[in-house]
Amino acid sequence: ExxxxxxxxxxxxxxxxxxxxxxxxxxxxxxxxxxxxxxxxxxxxxxxxxxxxxxxxxxxxxxxxxxxxxxxxxxxxxxxxxxxxxxxxxxxxxxxxxxxxxxxxxxxxxxxxxxxxxxxxxxxxxxxxxxxxxxxxxxxxxxxxxxxxxxxxxxxxxxxxxxxxxxxxxxxxxLARPTTWHWVVAIADVGLSTPAAYRELDRLRDSGAAGAPLGPTDALLGALRQRDPRVLARTLGNDLQDAALAMLPALADTLKAGEEAGALTGIVSGSGPTCVFLAADAADAERIAAELNAAEVCREARVAHGPVAGARVG
Ligand code: ATP
CATH class of the missing domain: 3.30.230.10 (Ribosomal Protein S5; domain 2)
Known part of the structure; x- marks a missing residue:
């Protein structure tokens, strides 16, 4: 009991x-x-x-x-x-x-x-x-x-x-050496349904229109062990990104705007439509977020860092 x-x-x-x-x-x-x-x-x-x-x-x-x-x-x-x-x-x-x-x-x-x-x-x-x-x-x-x-x-x-x-x-x-990565999170005006994004990916794959699937995670895991965001930037990837872009083509403008504002790279987060950008440091992240907010390519851009702990009391 x-x-x-x-x-x-x-x-x-x-x-x-x-x-x-x-x-x-x-x-x-x-x-x-x-x-x-x-x-x-x-x-x-x-x-x-x-x-x-x-x-x-x-x-x-x-x-x-x-x-x-x-x-x-x-x-x-x-x-x-x-x-x-x-x-x-x-x-x-x-x-x-x-x-x-x-x-x-x-x-x-x-x-x-x-x-x-x-x-x-x-x-x-x-x-x-x-x-x-x-x-x-x-x-x-x-x-x-x-x-x-x-x-x-x-x-x-x-x-x-x-x-x-x-x-x-x-x-x-x-397990990686403690490193903080700096992100800019661009939140869209609308949501995307996760099941719909997977269905769209299946459809793109069935019709031969999907890009090559990502390989194993080794390159990314290797990059996480280094402390250089430029190295990490080259290894980020999302197989659902093409599906999210097919459903919301305007996301391409958001991704482009973030990279033009100085992000090392940008990807769609999960099934989207949020886009996340890797910044070289905290100051860069602030600057990129301000530029994205001014460019009106998303509802709101916020800075964030990671990794952080999971659900915790206090
Ligand atoms: P994921 O990245 O896991 O696919 P998501 O961020 O795209 O998720 P969520 O906001 O987690 O989407 O939730 C998607 C749906 O789950 C919502 O549209 C809603 O119908 C349902 N839901 C149930 N409980 C909650 C909750 N507490 N917060 C948000 N959504 C919830």
């Missing part, structure tokens, strides 16, 4: 509110393999957590309830379809506790942006509820529950930079 905090604990300040911060992710390498029989594609990816965060606060309550502010408010359903609610139910079921919590989401990661915001929120909910309910699971156990919620969710439990295989849910950390 897991230990369950009571209201007395909360009154004393022992439990709650629990505040969890969770980062967005970009894929430094997103190799999309063949479509599997379960409908997922086999992936060979390198995830990288960056300093754009959602924040989830969990308080004790008599039911399970979710409120939100920020990106996607009014658009995103707060019912059982929300990944936060699904994650809370999944943890409660696993741990054998009642799924009671009052959850509040402060969202800065754009919806359907290719930055895995929904997955991040699911990871945040697992970590927050685990602390609130005193279920005390290990990160590996939480990542196991996370895998059933979505392919990107386990990575966001760990954060950092990590290799993802299978459909992306099998995570192994990438």
């Amino acid at each position: 897991a230990w369950r905090p009571d209201d007395e604990d909360e009154r004393r300040g022992a439990i709650g509110p629990v505040k969890v911060r969770v980062p967005a992710k970009v894929n430094l390498h997103l190799g999309v393999g063949p479509l599997r029989r379960d409908g997922y594609h086999e992936l060979n990816t390198v995830y990288h957590a960056i300093s754009i965060y959602d924040e989830l606060t969990a308080r004790r309550g008599d039911t399970l309830a979710l409120t939100m502010e920020g990106e996607g408010t009014g658009e995103l359903a707060l019912d059982d379809s929300n990944l936060v609610i699904r994650a809370a139910h999944a943890l409660a079921g696993y741990a054998g506790v009642l799924p009671h919590a009052r959850l509040h989401l402060r969202k800065q990661i754009p919806l359907a942006g290719g930055l895995a915001g929904g997955s991040a929120d699911a990871a945040a909910a697992l970590v927050a509820c685990d602390a609130l309910w005193g279920t005390g699971l290990s990160r590996d156990e939480l990542a196991g529950i996370a895998a059933d919620l979505g392919s990107d969710v386990p990575f966001l439990i760990y954060g950092g930079t990590a290799l993802g295989t299978g459909r992306g849910e099998a995570i192994s950390p990438v």
